Amino acid sequence: MDMDTYRAGRRQATDAAEAIRAALAGLGLPERVWGSVRPMVTHNGKAHVHIGMVRADAAEKMAEAMKTPAEPEPEPEPEPEPEPVE
Secondary structure (H helix, E strand, O other): OOHHHHHHHHHHHHHHHHHHHHHHHHOOOOHHHHOOOEEEEOOOOOEEEEOOOOOHHHHHHHHHHHHOOOOOOOOOOOOOOOOOOO
């Protein structure tokens, strides 16, 4: 694997790991739960996130949060039609 492939995979994995850490912290879980979340890159450059072992109560909170439907993105308002030039 070349260095550019590794760096791209590492960047993607790091961004994803940071998003997971923020989500777990947002659930009120302590750092001991989300502190072990790590970005990983496979030998061929694929990005992964290692979550590790978590206590059952934390896993239940995570599962409940995953079951909750995400709030839909608001639809952008359509741009007004331009007035015809006469």
